[in-house]
Amino acid sequence: TAKPVPQAVAVEDLNDETSFTIHASVQKQRHQLSVYKQRDNLLYLVENHGTTIVVAETGSGKTTQIPQLLVEAGWAEGGRTIACTQPRQIAAQTIAARVAEEMRVTLGTKVGYSVRFDEVATRGVTQIKYMTDGVLLREMMSDPLLSSYSVIMVDEAHERSIATDILLGLLKKIIKRRPDLRIVVASATMDIKAFHDFFDTSREKLQNSIHRESVPNRSPAVLSVEGRTHSVLIHYCDKPVQDYVRTAVSTTIAIHKIEGPGDILVFLTGQDDVNAAVQMISEEAEKLPRALVALPLYAGLPASDQELVMRPSLSGRRKVVLATNIAETSVTLPGIVYVIDSGFSKQKFYNPITNVEALVAAPISQASADQRAGRAGRERPGKCFRLYTEDAHAAMRPERLPEIQKGNLLSTILQLKALGIDNVMQFDWLAPPPAELMVRALELLFALGVMDGHAKLTSPLGHQVSELPLDPMSAKMLLTAAQTGCQKEGLTIAAVLTVQTIWASGRERKEMDEARAQFAVAEGDMISYLNVFEGYLHVKNRNQWCYENCVNYHALAKVAKVRSQLSTLLQQLGGPRQQQHDGDVKLVAKAVTAGFFPNAARLEAEGGNTYRSLRGNQELFIHPSSVLFRASPKWVVFQSIIFLERHYMWNVTAINPAWLTELAPHFYQLKG
Numbered sequence: 001t002a003k004p005v006p007q008a009v010a011v012e013d014l015n016d017e018t019s020f021t022i023h024a025s026v027q028k029q030r031h032q033l034s035v036y037k038q039r040d041n042l043l044y045l046v047e048n049h050g051t052t053i054v055v056a057e058t059g060s061g062k063t064t065q066i067p068q069l070l071v072e073a074g075w076a077e078g079g080r081t082i083a084c085t086q087p088r089q090i091a092a093q094t095i096a097a098r099v100a101e102e103m104r105v106t107l108g109t110k111v112g113y114s115v116r117f118d119e120v121a122t123r124g125v126t127q128i129k130y131m132t133d134g135v136l137l138r139e140m141m142s143d144p145l146l147s148s149y150s151v152i153m154v155d156e157a158h159e160r161s162i163a164t165d166i167l168l169g170l171l172k173k174i175i176k177r178r179p180d181l182r183i184v185v186a187s188a189t190m191d192i193k194a195f196h197d198f199f200d201t202s203r204e205k206l207q208n209s210i211h212r213e214s215v216p217n218r219s220p221a222v223l224s225v226e227g228r229t230h231s232v233l234i235h236y237c238d239k240p241v242q243d244y245v246r247t248a249v250s251t252t253i254a255i256h257k258i259e260g261p262g263d264i265l266v267f268l269t270g271q272d273d274v275n276a277a278v279q280m281i282s283e284e285a286e287k288l289p290r291a292l293v294a295l296p297l298y299a300g301l302p303a304s305d306q307e308l309v310m311r312p313s314l315s316g317r318r319k320v321v322l323a324t325n326i327a328e329t330s331v332t333l334p335g336i337v338y339v340i341d342s343g344f345s346k347q348k349f350y351n352p353i354t355n356v357e358a359l360v361a362a363p364i365s366q367a368s369a370d371q372r373a374g375r376a377g378r379e380r381p382g383k384c385f386r387l388y389t390e391d392a393h394a395a396m397r398p399e400r401l402p403e404i405q406k407g408n409l410l411s412t413i414l415q416l417k418a419l420g421i422d423n424v425m426q427f428d429w430l431a432p433p434p435a436e437l438m439v440r441a442l443e444l445l446f447a448l449g450v451m452d453g454h455a456k457l458t459s460p461l462g463h464q465v466s467e468l469p470l471d472p473m474s475a476k477m478l479l480t481a482a483q484t485g486c487q488k489e490g491l492t493i494a495a496v497l498t499v500q501t502i503w504a505s506g507r508e509r510k511e512m513d514e515a516r517a518q519f520a521v522a523e524g525d526m527i528s529y530l531n532v533f534e535g536y537l538h539v540k541n542r543n544q545w546c547y548e549n550c551v552n553y554h555a556l557a558k559v560a561k562v563r564s565q566l567s568t569l570l571q572q573l574g575g576p577r578q579q580q581h582d583g584d585v586k587l588v589a590k591a592v593t594a595g596f597f598p599n600a601a602r603l604e605a606e607g608g609n610t611y612r613s614l615r616g617n618q619e620l621f622i623h624p625s626s627v628l629f630r631a632s633p634k635w636v637v638f639q640s641i642i643f644l645e646r647h648y649m650w651n652v653t654a655i656n657p658a659w660l661t662e663l664a665p666h667f668y669q670l671k672g
């Protein structure tokens, strides 16, 4: 499945001599990275210790160099693979492309990547596989001991994503059975005590079946790599900022006018912020004498745009990259001298009482603020402009909270169950989640019918849900749709729910509303997407059609790809099913309810627009971009919540309340 990557093609296009020069300079750059210089130490430690923890600041070569050094030392011999996990898809993809270029190979051969619904790697050939932590967890379902890997590098461990925490817990089990496996934990922050203590198994008894001689040292080694950083001058605001997007824009323009050369990196919270700022800066830039190019960087950006961001800016031009948290540690941008830090990032918070999980722009930690500032001092002394006061900085929490302690554990618990961890309470957690979150997840899994009264996965539903690379509620929706004869519709909806939005961004509100109205049906967003997808499938020039209908072409292309993969998976799970009810939207809405019933809400009063969640009585509103925004149906289910100044329901479906008691009798009971 090798795919050409734009960067690699560009190098090959040049004549041999230029290509050689470029490569020589890439090699020279490599040898200057501080991680590369620690090569002998690193290889010695990995050889002799089961776990090696590497601490080095962002940009020192952890992600790009360690796997290459391991290959050079022979860890990929005999068809074995070195895995390097990332919390984010976009990081796995960009870094794999970069390393393929450094090794002068085509992406998908010796170097590859694997993220959900997109694998560019070749079995038996790929020596280094960059992958999301979630994908490696899934691989464990078919290969519990991860037998094809010789080394697993858990990168960006300091981010403490849920999947990383779980992965570390499982890896600790695996190395007890596989003395030949090595683990490398890489972190950009010094706060590694938790990892060290967790992996220190030197006091535990060895399993009888394992020969003492074959076992590496069971205390983790720590390699702390000194980096060269330049000083970064920090500026705070005197008083709190009202609108950080606008302030970021005006600060960018001011830097461009006053400060010396060097690119600018701005940390905002999400795709919306980023796109708004790109547009504002681009408009301002037209009035300026010197060129200023604004580029976005967020998860889900098409590959061609990612590549633009990674390219050094042309001389005489200044580049400003508007990024989400992704630029904090996972990708290194060349040429940055100025950082503007909004002080916020989008974080997931789950409230077990109201059952509302929302992505909220919340203050970052001091550790994150330091990381962000550090991006300015990579190549020479830089400046960081914090769009908050010094007092606000002092009030931030010092370290970031592990995601597992504040997130929704539904998928996590299900996966642990599928991996045979029956007693999740007793799992060897790096940091245990609050019991309340676990209980809540167990309760939901039971209500969804994927777990039985003995906390075991049900057959076949529980196993099928865990096999699908979807969140459990989407998976249940899809399986129900397939069972009730509307598989086609279920597949499309499940695929659409894997992308952030299928609508274009940066259009006028009125234009958007009109475009959406053409596809809208009374049953709501999810069913309206079926019309959009049908429209897309049946036109010749899809790109143009998408433009004209305010639909995001890249998003729909991805939907089509994901849909066909899901279709194959579904077939493998239960054999081909008959499509019986073509276009029966009631059945489709009912299947949606079967999956998303935990997210049900009721209109508070006729004629109003306030909803209340059935569980927890949380105040909710329909998102203004929903096709049901004006219709305000009495009963709805939704996919997720977006918190702006209110809790908005996202991807809303109108339902018949009788379905709730029919489909989830343990969860909802009729009153009186």
Ligand code: ADP
Pocket (backbone or CB within 6 Å): 033, 056, 057, 058, 059, 060, 061, 062, 063, 064, 065, 094, 095, 098, 310, 329, 330, 331, 332, 334
């Ligand atoms: P770390 O993982 O320690 O943060 P990386 O291995 O990601 O460091 O990056 C090491 C160096 O490689 C960076 O300092 C940067 O100069 C270079 N680099 C990484 N990715 C790219 C890329 N896509 N394009 C150009 N240079 C890159």
Ligand code: MG
Pocket (backbone or CB within 6 Å): 059, 062, 063, 064, 155, 329, 330, 331
């Ligand atoms: Mg890295």
